[in-house]
Amino acid sequence: MSKSHHVEKATGIGDPQCFKGEASQPKFSVGDKVRIRNLPDIFYTRSQMYLREAEATVVKLVYESPPAEDEAWDNTDSPEWFYSLLFKQTDLWPDYPQKFAGDTLETELSERWLEPL
Amino acid sequence: MPNAKEMTKLGETIPLLESIGKEGRVWSDLCQQYGVENPDPPWRVTLESTCEVLNEGACALPVLERRNEEDELSEDLYKNVPHPERQLLALAHSMIKKGLFREDELSVQMEKVYKRLTSV
Amino acid sequence: MSKSDKHNHDAAPMVDEISDFEVLEVAVRELCIEKGLFTQQDHNEWTEYMHTLGPLPAGRLVAKAWLDPDYKQLCIDDPVKASLEVGIDWINSMPSKFGTPSDYCNPRILVDTPTLKHVVVCTLCSCYPRPILGQSPEWYRTPNYRRRMVRWPRQVLSEFGLQLPEDVEIRVADSNQKTRYVVMPVRPDGTEGWTEDQLTEIVTRDCLIGVALPRADRKADDKRPIHKAVHPYGH
Numbered sequence A: 001m002s003k004s005h006h007v008e009k010a011t012g013i014g015d016p017q018c019f020k021g022e023a024s025q026p027k028f029s030v031g032d033k034v035r036i037r038n039l040p041d042i043f044y045t046r047s048q049m050y051l052r053e054a055e056a057t058v059v060k061l062v063y064e065s066p067p068a069e070d071e072a073w074d075n076t077d078s079p080e081w082f083y084s085l086l087f088k089q090t091d092l093w094p095d096y097p098q099k100f101a102g103d104t105l106e107t108e109l110s111e112r113w114l115e116p117l
Numbered sequence B: 001m002p003n004a005k006e007m008t009k010l011g012e013t014i015p016l017l018e019s020i021g022k023e024g025r026v027w028s029d030l031c032q033q034y035g036v037e038n039p040d041p042p043w044r045v046t047l048e049s050t051c052e053v054l055n056e057g058a059c060a061l062p063v064l065e066r067r068n069e070e071d072e073l074s075e076d077l078y079k080n081v082p083h084p085e086r087q088l089l090a091l092a093h094s095m096i097k098k099g100l101f102r103e104d105e106l107s108v109q110m111e112k113v114y115k116r117l118t119s120v
Numbered sequence C: 001m002s003k004s005d006k007h008n009h010d011a012a013p014m015v016d017e018i019s020d021f022e023v024l025e026v027a028v029r030e031l032c033i034e035k036g037l038f039t040q041q042d043h044n045e046w047t048e049y050m051h052t053l054g055p056l057p058a059g060r061l062v063a064k065a066w067l068d069p070d071y072k073q074l075c076i077d078d079p080v081k082a083s084l085e086v087g088i089d090w091i092n093s094m095p096s097k098f099g100t101p102s103d104y105c106n107p108r109i110l111v112d113t114p115t116l117k118h119v120v121v122c123t124l125c126s127c128y129p130r131p132i133l134g135q136s137p138e139w140y141r142t143p144n145y146r147r148r149m150v151r152w153p154r155q156v157l158s159e160f161g162l163q164l165p166e167d168v169e170i171r172v173a174d175s176n177q178k179t180r181y182v183v184m185p186v187r188p189d190g191t192e193g194w195t196e197d198q199l200t201e202i203v204t205r206d207c208l209i210g211v212a213l214p215r216a217d218r219k220a221d222d223k224r225p226i227h228k229a230v231h232p233y234g235h
Helices: A004-010 B004-011 B015-023 B027-034 B044-053 B064-073 B085-097 B103-118 C003-010 C021-032 C040-051 C056-067 C070-078 C080-084 C145-153 C153-159 C197-200 C205-209
Strands: A034-035 A057-066 A082-090 A104-110 A113-114 C106-111 C116-121 C169-174 C181-183
Touching: A004 B004, A034 A082, A034 C153, A057 A104, A057 C106, B004 B064, B004 B085, B015 B085, B015 B103, B015 C021, B044 B085, B044 C021, B044 C040, B064 B085, B064 C145, B085 B103, B103 C021, C021 C040, C056 C080, C056 C181, C056 C197, C056 C205, C070 C080, C070 C106, C080 C106, C106 C153, C116 C145, C116 C181, C145 C153, C153 C169, C153 C181, C181 C205
Parallel strands: A104 C169, C106 C181, C116 C169
Antiparallel strands: A034 A057, A034 A113, A057 A082, A082 A104
């Protein structure tokens, strides 16, 4: 694994800024309801197990970047849109107390992990 | 990337590191003895730098891999060692398991360093 | 008073022995350099950079935002630019000049309201907004905190001394990708007419992570329970 793949590209610009404009049109917009796909894990992932198959709402389109799963293998050819997603804690954890049903969790995933609800 | 077989070997003790973990004097003990209040040993920052630069360039030891192993080792072999000594042992352990250097090389280097530090 | 007495009075206590750990740290580093895993220069650059880091810039960012609604909006719209105004350059001051591989360049300020409380965790590996907040505290890195904060946030927060009513939404932000979060808490009572410097002092690191609320009477984080040493002095 090498991290030097995008040194020239990113110097003075920043990462993930250097990937701006490289992803295809985002599939999802703010407010969309999605489900987290349970893709098979190759060794490396930054998509937490506890999110799999849960429902979420898109709250922000945060940046374009190669997904961590690709970047780990030095593959930066296909940046995707990354989304900030809002989950209800009561959806994530079956025994989360109902009286705190307003509690939420926010985290980011790349487009490949999302399917429309 | 380490395969599943190599990862299960993470739990095997490395005698040199085990003995340092058991007998080495940790910073909190040294502080108590000498009346020093600094919460961190002077080597904490250089340890962090080592962890960082190993994640750069040729990326000899990526962060996620090192942290996963540090988590595992912190709950197993080095669970009785406080931080940041635990992080240091876990780093050395990961590097030996990954074949970046050998236990005997580390032992020899430690002797050289000790001689140098105590000869002043 | 003799000369040696005066010297003893003035000298700060220091640890006068070399521990195995100190030796181990140097040995690991030197082996890495010998094996070509990194250069002494790269390592020095990082160490110099790390020494510059601490929580004050983030505290000042919050203080400025409390005093200036336009700056607060900048913190929301362009946190990289907002960081520059407190002296932090997420892109260019890193040794790498494009953000560190661990911290990247996507800071995000999470704005609390009276009915929304943010708290930050990184379940995967304890990512943290180091460029503006300094090194993470030990408790933040433990599997204990990382596993439990997403699952039982109210319990973990109450262990930190923070209990919030049911009608306050607790939003846990899990920084699993390239974004690094800093919490902007609600400005506390009792700070009317305060200067930016005064406000900066009470926005401590724990407030910026989200596990504490700033208070007019507190300028330092409470001590956290840490892993007990197995070799206490005298063992």
